[in-house]
Amino acid sequence: AQTVTQSQPEMSVQEAETVTLSCTYDTSESDYYLFWYKQPPSRQMILVIRQEAYKQQNATENRFSVNFQKAAKSFSLKISDSQLGDAAMYFCAYRRFTGNQFYFGTGTSLTVIP
Amino acid sequence: NAGVMQNPRHLVRRRGQEARLRCSPMKGHSHVYWYRQLPEEGLKFMVYLQKENIIDESGMPKERFSAEFPKEGPSILRIQQVVRGDSAAYFCASSPGGQAYNEQFFGPGTRLTVL
Numbered sequence: 237a238q239t240v241t242q243s244q245p246e247m248s249v250q251e252a253e254t255v256t257l258s259c260t261y262d263t264s265e266s267d268y269y270l271f272w273y274k275q276p277p278s279r280q281m282i283l284v285i286r287q288e289a290y291k292q293q294n295a296t297e298n299r300f301s302v303n304f305q306k307a308a309k310s311f312s313l314k315i316s317d318s319q320l321g322d323a324a325m326y327f328c329a330y331r332r333f334t335g336n337q338f339y340f341g342t343g344t345s346l347t348v349i350p
Numbered sequence: 351n352a353g354v355m356q357n358p359r360h361l362v363r364r365r366g367q368e369a370r371l372r373c374s375p376m377k378g379h380s381h382v383y384w385y386r387q388l389p390e391e392g393l394k395f396m397v398y399l400q401k402e403n404i405i406d407e408s409g410m411p412k413e414r415f416s417a418e419f420p421k422e423g424p425s426i427l428r429i430q431q432v433v434r435g436d437s438a439a440y441f442c443a444s445s446p447g448g449q450a451y452n453e454q455f456f457g458p459g460t461r462l463t464v465l
Contacts, residue, residue, distance in 0.1 A: 240392075273456075279439060281393070281456035327392050336406050337383065338454065340392030 238263050240330050242341035249318045250349050256303075257313045257344045259328030267333035270304065270311045275343070276324040284326070287311065289333075315346075323348045352377065354444050354457035355424075362463045369429040369436070371460045375444030382425045383454060384417060387439040399425060432464045 239262045249255035261270070272284040287295045287304050294302050299319075303312045315322055328341040355374040363369050375382050380401050385393040395409040399419040410417065414432075419425040429436055439461045443454035 278458065279461075280458050281441060281443075283453060283455075286453070329392075336398040337395035337409065338385075338393070340385075340394070342390070342392045 238330050238332070238339045240328050240339050240341040242328055242344050244344045245342070246345045246347070248347040248349055249315070251318055251320060253318055254314060254316045255318055255346065257315075257326050257328075257346070259311045259313070259341055261309050261311065261328070261330050261339075263309065263330065263332075265332060269331040269333070270302075271329040271331065271338070272300070272302070272311075272313045273327045273329060273340075274322075274324045275327060281327075285313065318348050320348050320350060322346060354442055354455050356440075356442050356457035356460050358460060359458060360461050360463070362465065363432045364465050365433055366431050369432050369462055369464075371427040371429075371440050371442075371462070372424040373427070373442030373444075373457060374424040375442075376455055379444035379446050379455070381445045381447060381452075382419050383443045383445075384425075384427050385441045385443065387441060387459070389438070393441055396427075429462075432462075434464050437462055437464045 241260045268289045270287045274282045274284050285295050285297045285300050294304050299316045301314045325343045327343045329338040331338050357372050382399045384396040387393045397410045397417045398406040414430045416428045439459045441459045442457045445452040445454045
Protein backbone atom coordinates (compact mmCIF):
# COMPACT_ATOMS: atom_id res chain seq x y z
CA ALA A 237 0.00 0.00 0.00
CA GLN A 238 1.08 3.55 -0.64
CA THR A 239 2.08 5.64 2.36
CA VAL A 240 2.85 9.32 2.52
CA THR A 241 4.93 10.74 5.35
CA GLN A 242 5.20 14.35 6.44
CA SER A 243 7.72 14.45 9.24
CA GLN A 244 7.20 18.09 10.19
CA PRO A 245 3.95 18.55 12.13
CA GLU A 246 4.61 22.28 12.45
CA MET A 247 6.75 24.83 10.66
CA SER A 248 7.09 28.59 10.90
CA VAL A 249 8.52 31.18 8.56
CA GLN A 250 9.08 34.89 8.67
CA GLU A 251 7.02 36.90 6.23
CA ALA A 252 8.87 37.35 2.89
CA GLU A 253 11.23 34.49 3.68
CA THR A 254 11.41 31.03 2.10
CA VAL A 255 10.30 27.78 3.70
CA THR A 256 10.48 24.15 2.59
CA LEU A 257 8.01 21.49 3.64
CA SER A 258 9.10 17.86 3.45
CA CYS A 259 7.25 14.86 2.11
CA THR A 260 8.35 11.31 1.44
CA TYR A 261 6.29 8.45 0.07
CA ASP A 262 6.52 4.77 -0.41
CA THR A 263 5.53 3.05 -3.64
CA SER A 264 6.63 0.25 -5.91
CA GLU A 265 5.10 1.90 -8.97
CA SER A 266 6.98 3.92 -11.54
CA ASP A 267 4.15 6.14 -12.77
CA TYR A 268 2.07 8.21 -10.41
CA TYR A 269 1.06 11.74 -9.46
CA LEU A 270 2.04 13.84 -6.48
CA PHE A 271 0.18 16.82 -5.10
CA TRP A 272 0.39 19.50 -2.46
CA TYR A 273 -2.90 20.73 -1.04
CA LYS A 274 -3.43 23.69 1.27
CA GLN A 275 -6.12 23.66 3.95
CA PRO A 276 -6.66 27.09 5.55
CA PRO A 277 -8.78 27.55 8.69
CA SER A 278 -11.88 27.48 6.49
CA ARG A 279 -10.97 23.79 5.94
CA GLN A 280 -11.40 24.11 2.17
CA MET A 281 -8.86 21.91 0.37
CA ILE A 282 -7.05 23.93 -2.28
CA LEU A 283 -4.70 22.44 -4.85
CA VAL A 284 -1.32 24.17 -4.69
CA ILE A 285 0.78 22.21 -7.16
CA ARG A 286 0.87 18.90 -9.03
CA GLN A 287 3.77 16.79 -10.30
CA GLU A 288 3.68 13.91 -12.76
CA ALA A 289 6.28 11.31 -11.84
CA TYR A 290 7.27 10.73 -15.47
CA LYS A 291 8.28 14.37 -15.81
CA GLN A 292 11.81 15.14 -14.68
CA GLN A 293 11.23 18.87 -14.54
CA ASN A 294 10.08 20.16 -11.18
CA ALA A 295 6.66 21.80 -11.19
CA THR A 296 6.36 25.51 -10.42
CA GLU A 297 3.35 27.71 -9.71
CA ASN A 298 4.30 31.31 -9.01
CA ARG A 299 5.86 31.36 -5.52
CA PHE A 300 5.40 27.61 -5.07
CA SER A 301 7.83 25.05 -6.42
CA VAL A 302 8.68 21.46 -5.71
CA ASN A 303 11.87 19.47 -5.43
CA PHE A 304 10.95 16.06 -6.79
CA GLN A 305 13.54 13.37 -6.19
CA LYS A 306 12.08 10.21 -7.67
CA ALA A 307 14.85 7.83 -6.63
CA ALA A 308 14.68 9.09 -3.06
CA LYS A 309 10.86 9.18 -3.15
CA SER A 310 10.93 12.71 -1.89
CA PHE A 311 8.60 15.55 -2.84
CA SER A 312 9.23 18.78 -0.95
CA LEU A 313 7.37 22.05 -1.36
CA LYS A 314 9.19 25.36 -1.38
CA ILE A 315 7.28 28.55 -0.70
CA SER A 316 9.16 31.70 -1.63
CA ASP A 317 8.41 35.22 -0.42
CA SER A 318 6.01 33.84 2.21
CA GLN A 319 2.83 35.79 2.78
CA LEU A 320 0.45 35.88 5.72
CA GLY A 321 -2.17 34.21 3.55
CA ASP A 322 0.08 31.17 3.17
CA ALA A 323 -0.60 30.19 6.78
CA ALA A 324 -2.47 26.89 6.64
CA MET A 325 -2.15 23.12 6.91
CA TYR A 326 -0.33 21.67 3.94
CA PHE A 327 -0.97 18.11 2.85
CA CYS A 328 1.17 16.07 0.52
CA ALA A 329 -0.77 13.50 -1.50
CA TYR A 330 -0.03 10.59 -3.82
CA ARG A 331 -2.22 9.21 -6.55
CA ARG A 332 -1.58 6.06 -8.55
CA PHE A 333 -1.39 6.42 -12.32
CA THR A 334 -4.39 4.16 -12.72
CA GLY A 335 -5.95 4.88 -9.38
CA ASN A 336 -8.99 6.67 -8.12
CA GLN A 337 -8.06 7.83 -4.69
CA PHE A 338 -5.56 10.10 -3.04
CA TYR A 339 -3.29 8.97 -0.24
CA PHE A 340 -2.65 11.90 2.07
CA GLY A 341 0.07 12.60 4.60
CA THR A 342 -0.79 13.82 8.08
CA GLY A 343 -0.06 17.43 7.22
CA THR A 344 2.27 20.25 8.21
CA SER A 345 0.88 23.30 9.97
CA LEU A 346 2.59 26.41 8.60
CA THR A 347 2.67 29.64 10.59
CA VAL A 348 3.77 32.87 8.93
CA ILE A 349 5.25 35.41 11.33
CA PRO A 350 4.69 39.05 10.41
CA ASN B 351 -19.43 27.81 -12.23
CA ALA B 352 -20.16 26.93 -8.64
CA GLY B 353 -17.70 24.69 -6.92
CA VAL B 354 -18.40 21.46 -5.08
CA MET B 355 -21.15 22.03 -2.55
CA GLN B 356 -21.65 20.11 0.63
CA ASN B 357 -24.41 20.39 3.17
CA PRO B 358 -24.84 20.69 5.94
CA ARG B 359 -21.55 22.31 6.91
CA HIS B 360 -22.03 21.24 10.50
CA LEU B 361 -24.10 18.33 11.75
CA VAL B 362 -24.67 17.27 15.33
CA ARG B 363 -26.10 13.86 16.10
CA ARG B 364 -26.60 11.80 19.23
CA ARG B 365 -25.27 8.28 19.44
CA GLY B 366 -27.55 5.88 17.60
CA GLN B 367 -29.01 8.45 15.21
CA GLU B 368 -28.50 8.58 11.47
CA ALA B 369 -26.36 11.13 9.65
CA ARG B 370 -26.90 12.09 6.01
CA LEU B 371 -24.26 14.12 4.26
CA ARG B 372 -24.88 15.60 0.83
CA CYS B 373 -22.51 16.50 -1.95
CA SER B 374 -23.31 18.27 -5.20
CA PRO B 375 -20.40 17.98 -7.63
CA MET B 376 -19.24 20.72 -9.91
CA LYS B 377 -21.27 21.17 -13.04
CA GLY B 378 -20.25 18.65 -15.65
CA HIS B 379 -18.53 16.35 -13.16
CA SER B 380 -19.83 12.82 -12.92
CA HIS B 381 -17.21 11.36 -10.57
CA VAL B 382 -17.50 11.81 -6.81
CA TYR B 383 -15.13 10.82 -4.02
CA TRP B 384 -15.72 10.84 -0.26
CA TYR B 385 -12.92 11.29 2.28
CA ARG B 386 -12.89 11.38 6.06
CA GLN B 387 -10.55 13.52 8.12
CA LEU B 388 -10.15 12.62 11.75
CA PRO B 389 -8.67 15.25 14.10
CA GLU B 390 -4.94 15.79 13.58
CA GLU B 391 -4.90 13.48 10.56
CA GLY B 392 -4.90 13.71 6.79
CA LEU B 393 -7.84 12.82 4.62
CA LYS B 394 -8.55 9.12 4.19
CA PHE B 395 -10.33 7.80 1.12
CA MET B 396 -13.70 6.18 1.68
CA VAL B 397 -15.53 5.64 -1.60
CA TYR B 398 -15.56 6.57 -5.29
CA LEU B 399 -18.79 6.77 -7.24
CA GLN B 400 -19.99 7.57 -10.69
CA LYS B 401 -23.61 8.21 -11.50
CA GLU B 402 -25.61 5.29 -10.15
CA ASN B 403 -22.51 3.16 -9.60
CA ILE B 404 -20.08 2.52 -6.78
CA ILE B 405 -16.69 2.06 -8.38
CA ASP B 406 -14.42 1.65 -5.35
CA GLU B 407 -15.54 1.38 -1.74
CA SER B 408 -12.34 -0.08 -0.36
CA GLY B 409 -12.03 2.65 2.26
CA MET B 410 -15.58 2.41 3.52
CA PRO B 411 -16.25 0.73 6.88
CA LYS B 412 -18.14 -2.49 6.30
CA GLU B 413 -21.01 -1.66 8.61
CA ARG B 414 -23.24 1.36 9.11
CA PHE B 415 -21.78 3.36 6.20
CA SER B 416 -23.27 3.57 2.73
CA ALA B 417 -23.02 5.93 -0.23
CA GLU B 418 -25.00 6.60 -3.33
CA PHE B 419 -24.90 8.90 -6.33
CA PRO B 420 -28.28 8.75 -8.05
CA LYS B 421 -28.97 9.72 -11.62
CA GLU B 422 -30.57 12.92 -10.38
CA GLY B 423 -29.57 14.82 -7.28
CA PRO B 424 -26.58 14.94 -5.00
CA SER B 425 -24.37 12.15 -3.74
CA ILE B 426 -25.32 11.01 -0.24
CA LEU B 427 -23.06 9.54 2.42
CA ARG B 428 -25.19 7.86 5.04
CA ILE B 429 -24.02 6.79 8.46
CA GLN B 430 -26.43 4.73 10.49
CA GLN B 431 -26.38 4.40 14.28
CA VAL B 432 -23.58 6.91 14.68
CA VAL B 433 -20.96 6.47 17.39
CA ARG B 434 -18.57 9.00 18.91
CA GLY B 435 -15.75 7.67 16.74
CA ASP B 436 -17.62 8.86 13.65
CA SER B 437 -16.99 12.46 14.67
CA ALA B 438 -14.84 13.87 11.88
CA ALA B 439 -14.84 16.16 8.88
CA TYR B 440 -16.19 14.49 5.76
CA PHE B 441 -15.02 15.87 2.45
CA CYS B 442 -16.44 15.29 -0.98
CA ALA B 443 -14.46 15.83 -4.17
CA SER B 444 -15.52 15.68 -7.79
CA SER B 445 -13.72 15.35 -11.08
CA PRO B 446 -14.73 15.38 -14.74
CA GLY B 447 -13.22 11.95 -15.32
CA GLY B 448 -11.79 9.03 -13.44
CA GLN B 449 -8.29 9.20 -14.81
CA ALA B 450 -5.50 9.93 -12.36
CA TYR B 451 -4.50 13.14 -14.12
CA ASN B 452 -7.94 14.61 -13.54
CA GLU B 453 -7.83 17.07 -10.70
CA GLN B 454 -10.21 16.42 -7.84
CA PHE B 455 -11.99 19.55 -6.66
CA PHE B 456 -12.88 19.46 -3.00
CA GLY B 457 -15.95 20.76 -1.24
CA PRO B 458 -15.78 22.68 2.06
CA GLY B 459 -16.55 19.57 4.10
CA THR B 460 -19.19 18.60 6.63
CA ARG B 461 -18.12 18.50 10.25
CA LEU B 462 -19.99 15.77 12.05
CA THR B 463 -20.11 15.83 15.82
CA VAL B 464 -21.57 12.87 17.67
CA LEU B 465 -22.64 13.57 21.23
